Amino acid sequence: QVQLQESGPGLVKPSETLSLTCTVSGGSINGYDWSWIRQPAGKGLEWIGHIQTSGRTQTSGTTNYNPSLKSRVTLSVDTSKKQFSLRLTSLSAADTAVYYCAREEVKGTWLFDNWGQGTLVTVSS
Amino acid sequence: SYVLTQPPSVSVAPGQTARIACGGNNIGTKSVHWYQQKPGQAPVLVVYDDSDRPSGTPERFSGSNSGNTATLTITRVEAGDEADYYCQVWDSASDLCYVFGTGTKVTVL
Numbered sequence: 001q002v003q004l005q006e007s008g009p010g011l012v013k014p015s016e017t018l019s020l021t022c023t024v025s026g027g028s029i030n031g032y033d034w035s036w037i038r039q040p041a042g043k044g045l046e047w048i049g050h051i052q053t054s055g056r057t058q059t060s061g062t063t064n065y066n067p068s069l070k071s072r073v074t075l076s077v078d079t080s081k082k083q084f085s086l087r088l089t090s091l092s093a094a095d096t097a098v099y100y101c102a103r104e105e106v107k108g109t110w111l112f113d114n115w116g117q118g119t120l121v122t123v124s125s
Numbered sequence: 126s127y128v129l130t131q132p133p134s135v136s137v138a139p140g141q142t143a144r145i146a147c148g149g150n151n152i153g154t155k156s157v158h159w160y161q162q163k164p165g166q167a168p169v170l171v172v173y174d175d176s177d178r179p180s181g182t183p184e185r186f187s188g189s190n191s192g193n194t195a196t197l198t199i200t201r202v203e204a205g206d207e208a209d210y211y212c213q214v215w216d217s218a219s220d221l222c223y224v225f226g227t228g229t230k231v232t233v234l
Contacts, residue, residue, distance in 0.1 A: 116167065
């Protein structure tokens with residue numbers, strides 16, 4: 001069973017940049033697509049973006065981002081380390097949330113079949 | 126972008142049936158997936174492709190999808206079913222590839 005583990009700082013100052021990493025174990029990172037999803041306390045789930053290694057598009061490493069975050073988000077992948085990463089710039093209190101990494105799978109259409117446990121990121125001075 | 130609307134809460138007595146609606150424009154033409162999220166935990170897929178169950182999901186969980194509403198049904202509700210439930214679709218026509226519903230809190234009375 002594949003396992004995902006998020007890592008990164010729990011506290012970041014406003015206007016600074018957040019960097020999170022998701023490490024994949026128990027399975028391959030190649031051949032799958034990987035997403036970041038966040039959830040503010042007491043609120044719903046928001047998809048941030050994904051990075052593809054599955055080949056569902058012609059170019060591995062292709063990214064897509066939530067239009068509401070696109071100007072501030074960058075995703076990257078290091079297949080040799082079995083890690084993919086999130087970089088979110090110009091943080092504000094509105095970015096305070098639990099951040100999840102997740103694996104995408106296609107069952108009918110695309111969904112998330114494996115999730116990390118999540119990591120709480122607080123934006124505060 | 127595509128919007129999925131769920132009732133904020135559903136309350137049900139143990140042993141009864143809970144029905145959770147997920148409304149979206151012509152959602153019946155899309156494949157809908159459902160996640161269960163218990164407090165402090167990550168979401169877990171419980172129903173996929175409208176009505177299929179991953180291994181490990183009890184048969185008490187079922188789904189349907191038609192017209193403008195998809196529905197997750199939990200029969201013979203147990204205390205352990207108390208959780209938040211989210212529907213999700215993949216929107217191939219949008220840059221917002223993945224859309225989640227607003228979420229429904231199921232309370233077992």
